[in-house]
Amino acid sequence: GQQLNQSPQSMFIQEGEDVSMNCTSSSIFNTWLWYKQEPGEGPVLLIALYKAGELTSNGRLTAQFGITRKDSFLNISASIPSDVGIYFCAGRTGSARQLTFGSGTQLTVLP
Amino acid sequence: DSGVTQTPKHLITATGQRVTLRCSPRSGDLSVYWYQQSLDQGLQFLIQYYNGEERAKGNILERFSAQQFPDLHSELNLSSLELGDSALYFCASSVVGQGNTEAFFGQGTRLTVV
Numbered sequence: 047g048q049q050l051n052q053s054p055q056s057m058f059i060q061e062g063e064d065v066s067m068n069c070t071s072s073s074i075f076n077t078w079l080w081y082k083q084e085p086g087e088g089p090v091l092l093i094a095l096y097k098a099g100e101l102t103s104n105g106r107l108t109a110q111f112g113i114t115r116k117d118s119f120l121n122i123s124a125s126i127p128s129d130v131g132i133y134f135c136a137g138r139t140g141s142a143r144q145l146t147f148g149s150g151t152q153l154t155v156l157p
Numbered sequence: 158d159s160g161v162t163q164t165p166k167h168l169i170t171a172t173g174q175r176v177t178l179r180c181s182p183r184s185g186d187l188s189v190y191w192y193q194q195s196l197d198q199g200l201q202f203l204i205q206y207y208n209g210e211e212r213a214k215g216n217i218l219e220r221f222s223a224q225q226f227p228d229l230h231s232e233l234n235l236s237s238l239e240l241g242d243s244a245l246y247f248c249a250s251s252v253v254g255q256g257n258t259e260a261f262f263g264q265g266t267r268l269t270v271v
Binding site: 077086087088089091094142145147148149150 | 249260
C-alpha cells in the first residue's frame, strides 16, 4: 500500500527556534494535510493543501505542496511551549476520501 | 472540541472477547471514518461510511465490522480480540463524502486487550 515517509521522527528545540519537517512518498497525492495530535486527543487539522506548488500559512505555520506531488513540508516559526505535540502529514489520492498518514514527528520545545 | 463524540473513552477487555465502539458525528456530517492508531502501525484507515452505506474499506480485519445507523451514528465492532488489537480507535466525520471538506476527529477510544 501507499506509504508516507515523515522526518524527522523527533525534534528537541529551544523556544523561539524555527522548525521544519517533511513528508515524502513514492506515490502521487492530490491532497496533503498536516495535523497535530496532543496527548489524549485526536488529530487536529492545521493546514490543507490541494494544488501542487501551493504554499499556505496558518499563523506561525507554513506548509507547501511539492511540485512533484510526492512531498510536502511544514515549517513552524518562533516555536512556543504550546507547539509541543506530534505532527502528522497525511495524503489523499484520486477521489478517495480516506487518508494515508505519516509516522509522525514528536516535537519537544525546551524553555 | 471537534464535535465528534466517541464512547467509551477507555475500554479494557480480555482476549477472545467482543466490544463495540460508538461514534456520534458532528451535526450535519454524513460521512464517518474509522482509524486505528497503534505504536507499530501508526494511524491506519479502517473503513468509511456515507449516509448509511459503506463507501471505502482499508486495512480492516475480518474480525472487525462497522455500520452506520439512520441517525448517522456509527459503531465499530471488534470480535475475537487479540493482544495486538490494543490501540487507539478514532472516528472522524465530514460534511460530505467528496470534495475539499476535511474530516474532524473525535478524542478516540483507547482499547486495551489483556
